[in-house]
Amino acid sequence: MRILLCGVAAVALSGCSWMGFGNSQANNSSTYSYAKNNQGCCIGGKKLSRWNFEGGVGAEYLVGGDAITGSEAHTGFINPTTTLSDVKMKNAYGVGYRAELGGSYALNPNRKLTLQGSYTQADGNEVSWGTQDTATLRGTMSDYESYGVEAGIRQYINPVRVPLFKSVRPYIEGKVGAAYQDEISLENINEVGGPANVGTPTRLAMYESSWVPTGAGTIGLETPIFNRFTMGVETGIRYSGKPKSDNSDKATGTFNSRYVGANNGGERWTIPLTIRGRYRF
Numbered sequence: 001m002r003i004l005l006c007g008v009a010a011v012a013l014s015g016c017s018w019m020g021f022g023n024s025q026a027n028n029s030s031t032y033s034y035a036k037n038n039q040g041c042c043i044g045g046k047k048l049s050r051w052n053f054e055g056g057v058g059a060e061y062l063v064g065g066d067a068i069t070g071s072e073a074h075t076g077f078i079n080p081t082t083t084l085s086d087v088k089m090k091n092a093y094g095v096g097y098r099a100e101l102g103g104s105y106a107l108n109p110n111r112k113l114t115l116q117g118s119y120t121q122a123d124g125n126e127v128s129w130g131t132q133d134t135a136t137l138r139g140t141m142s143d144y145e146s147y148g149v150e151a152g153i154r155q156y157i158n159p160v161r162v163p164l165f166k167s168v169r170p171y172i173e174g175k176v177g178a179a180y181q182d183e184i185s186l187e188n189i190n191e192v193g194g195p196a197n198v199g200t201p202t203r204l205a206m207y208e209s210s211w212v213p214t215g216a217g218t219i220g221l222e223t224p225i226f227n228r229f230t231m232g233v234e235t236g237i238r239y240s241g242k243p244k245s246d247n248s249d250k251a252t253g254t255f256n257s258r259y260v261g262a263n264n265g266g267e268r269w270t271i272p273l274t275i276r277g278r279y280r281f
Contacts, residue, residue: 049281050106056276060096060120060238064269067092067141068129068186068206073261080197082258084130084137089268092141096122098272110156114173120146129186129262135194139186139204146240148179148214156222165223173234175216181243183209184266199255205246206263212241220276228280233273240268 070084102116124141131137152175159169184207191200220234243266250256 051281052104052106052112053279053281054100054102054104054114054116054276056100056234056274058098058272058274060098060122060270060272062090062093062096062122062268062270065089065267066265068127068262069264070130070262072264073130074258077258080132080135082130082132084259084262085128087127087129089265092125092127093122093144094125096120096144096270098274100274100276104154104278112154112156114150114152114154114175116150116152118146118148118150118179120144120148120179124187126188132191132197132200133194135191135196137189137200138192139189141206142183142185142187144181144184146179146181146212148177150175150177150214150216152176152216168221168223168232169230171220171222173216173218173220173236175214175218177214178211179214179240180211181207181209181240181266183207183246184243185246201249201256204256204259204263205249207243207266208246210244212243212267213239214241215239216272218272218274220274222276222278230278230280232276232278234276235271235273238268238270238272240270242267 065088066086067089068085068087071086073082073084075083098118098120100116100118102114104112104114106112122144124143126138126140129137129139152173154171154173157170157172159167162168183205186204186206187202189200189202189204191197216236216238218234218236220232222230222232224230245263245266247260247263250260
């Protein structure tokens, strides 16, 4: 009973500022100062660790980048006359999803270093990407998949009280890292609205499997669910760099050489919407 009463009193006095309760002054009286003074913390009489286990999952909405750069392709080809078009990432792919798993380390009650691995996937769409004589070229982008790791720094803002959740804690975060992107191809190529040309391929290599730089800026809100567990939602802007162009099937002098330059894009700008959980040891 004495332990329970001490725990209630500690919460009331904002000893558990990590949960987001209390005013801004109480927030500055952190569990880290208790640990330095060798005093017990408010969770079961045990000191809380600076280490956190974190995970998140959510959707990614494409807002920028080119999947096909037809305007950069070689010109002057005849029999058939080929004119290629640009295709935006947001048209070449559907809404994707992203899962993250990792941890964080608290430098102080308001700032954390983060390190997380990720998996990203998005289904490819059928697109129109140019013409050959009177026929429209169509094809389907292969699915996008990547595996990555990112390190970041997260800055929390003082908790605020809101209806239902009682208390939420805003934060901002910046991340940098790298991702290994699987190869991308343009598949099921066909010609619509005119006679098909014998040399037209049914598949074109577009981008090689390669490492690309990544970065993100996010904003979010956290709210405590249990003593050591918080949940939140975040969004922001995410960037994935340009992969290597794959011209292995576009040798000079061949029919496919007319498509060289149509694969000079591949970078992605996305807006994530993520539900995130954090457990503090």
